[in-house]
Amino acid sequence: KVTLRASNVFHRNLFDKLLKSPLVFFETTPIGRIQNLLSKDIAEIETYLPTSLEGMIQGIWQLAFAVFFICLVFPYFVLPLFGLTILYYFISKIFRAGIRDLKRMENLSRSPIFGVVSTTVHGLDTIHAFEKEKDFIDKFTSTFDLNSTCLYLYSVGTRWLALRLDILAVFIVAITSALMIIFQGEVPPAMAGLAIAYATTISGIFQYTVRLHSECESRMLSVERINCYTHSLEQEGGHGPKGVPPETWPELGTIRFSHVHLRYRPELQNVLDDVSFKVRPAEKIGIVGRTGSGKSSLTTALFRLVDLSQGSIKVDNIDTSTMNVSLLRNRLTIVPQEPVLFTNTIRKNVDPGEKYADEEIWSALEKVGLKDRVSSYNTKLDTQVSTSGENFSVGEKQLLCLARALLKKTKILVFDEVTSGVDPETEKAVLKAIYDHFKQCTILTISHRLETVLSCDRVLVMDKGQVCHDLLLETTLWVHTLTRINPRSCFWLHLANSLHNLS
Structure with a gap:
């Protein structure tokens, strides 16, 4: 409900700003960019962001409970966990530096696709009359390939992170197994077995949660773009209460x-x-x-x-x-x-x-x-x-x-x-x-x-x-x-x- 209300507020504010924008804005801004803002970016906030956010919160709770239980069974697990946390921090820092730019490039490269499609639909008769179908097909293919390239690089970036998260998860399982062997006889077998079970589930939960976190962060770029346009769009002068003429103006028409x-x-x-x-x-x-x-x-x-x-x-x-x-x-x-x-x-x-x-x-x-x-x-x-x-x-x-x-x-x-x-x-x-x-x-x-x-x-x-x-x-x-x-x-x-x- 919060994100739905937020998307409504964002859409209403953006649309209000667009209606009051000067003519020069529409002459210099590609129509595809405006369509992208009002369609795809709003959809990111309204549909995809809530799903990712909900899944991320659930994953964080599951991950926190699993780690807490392992630490409860094997208190010495806290020491290697501290080292793994530092390692994850540096991996995440490298990943986030690139993935934000890749997602921003994917968002920007999507706008020309809307522009080409809109231009083609409105000028279909002229395109057929001058037999320029191939030129517009090539133009669409070129813009679509550029967007696909950015999307592919974004997907490769997420796989890069997934591989390293799997390695961290393997370390967690290995450390938990080693602690179980070291403290054999001191820890009840049922508790040790449950700790190993939680350690093995961490791999899937950890990767899933971090992926959703990166998706939330990249989808927040849509919020950033809409917020930027909402606050930076130049407005036509004189929309306020000042300069109100008489009710009967103009009476003469000079x-x-x-x-x-x-x-x-x-x-x-x-x-x-x-x-x-x-x-x-x-x-x-x-x-x-x-x-x-x-x-x-x-x-x-x-x-x-x-x-x-x-x-x-x-x-x-x-x-x-x-x-x-x-x-x-x-x-x-x-x-x-x-x-x-x-x-x-x-x-x-x-x-x-x-x-x-x-x-x-x-x-x-x-x-x-x-x-x-x-x-x-x-x-x-x-x-x-x-x-x-x-x-x-x-x-x-x-x-x-x-x-x-x-x-x-x-x-x-x-x-x-x-x-x-x-x-x-x-x-x-x-x-x-x-x-x-x-x-x-x-x-x-x-x-x-x-x-x-x-x-x-x-x-x-x-x-x-x-x-x-x-x-x-x-x-x-x-x-x-x-x-x-x-x-x-x-x-x-x-x-x-x-x-x-x-x-």
Whole structure:
């Protein structure tokens, strides 16, 4: 029970720390290492460590009683026992010095296996498309061989100890037999025979107990690893009670970027370089640019996924860097390019916080055009969403995320390439829901599709981490400016020509 409670505490603390870790941690830490911590290391504490600990304690009691009885029958056994204890100490010291490192190497070499398997499963279609099956098989074999090598060396180390423990046990039997011969006639035969019997059982008990002791010690490395991550993981700033905005914030929905500089890690270059612009209340802003121009980094900065290097972002005149980060994200809404659904009911997906009545949920589903689809299920809102929302199309998942945003009723919404992976019909439904039901909201729309940004009031053109143009939606100005940005760019020429045709 103690170890079960301990494993629950370790898992809860580690998971809580992971949830509050900054984005840079997940970008620099292999996913296999995180999976290894939450699966194998927790299993070591929860399952294997209690078994080893219980067996070791039982073995120690049996061993202590056997030695005590031999000393009771032959008191002079204490003298050679002292010498054998010193010999065992040095053997154990040599063994423990190497076995800990071997177990640590085995734990570390196991993480890449999780990483390779996870990468292979998620990228199976791409692997088949490019006929890279052999490369991934070779990679898995290589990582598995490395782990097997470490595990083999660990097993050899335990056998090295077992051989020397057998020799010590033989010495115990030999010394007990010699004492029985020396003190023949002084010790009752029954007691002498029982002492010999205990001496012969010491061999198995001694080796078993010491092996379990070494296993407990090596499995405590899992505790060490989890404890190390729990106490050393850097946390995002502002999870405490400080910086709590007013209950109605944001009321207007104004956003001001002032000389914002952003880099994902200190050793990397800026992805946003001196970005400044202002968004007025209920204004619809389109954000366009090439891949890598810094469009999505604006969202990263706004939601404080990465702290700014310089500059400030103010929402309704409150600096977001001084605010509780959990509350900040709770008061803003984003619909990402890849919609996320939880393995739960439709109700829990649309209303994760369980704050709204069923009538409000049905109203939100009706506004995004999913009411008929959800009504067709026998269990209605209690219909289970499968893993990653596989029982819904990409477009339907996007619409469910929109329904979630509708329920939340925030003043600021960010749409990051929401129509990039859907068909034209679903795109129309998504855009209709956005511009029909979010009229009073400030909207930032990141997109490559013309139909999405054409309904915006202004368009920010991003290039090399800077706002190179801030344009009103006037067709003549667009054509002139966009073709000047890069006449050879297919994207800008296509955008300019399309706008010219619309005019």
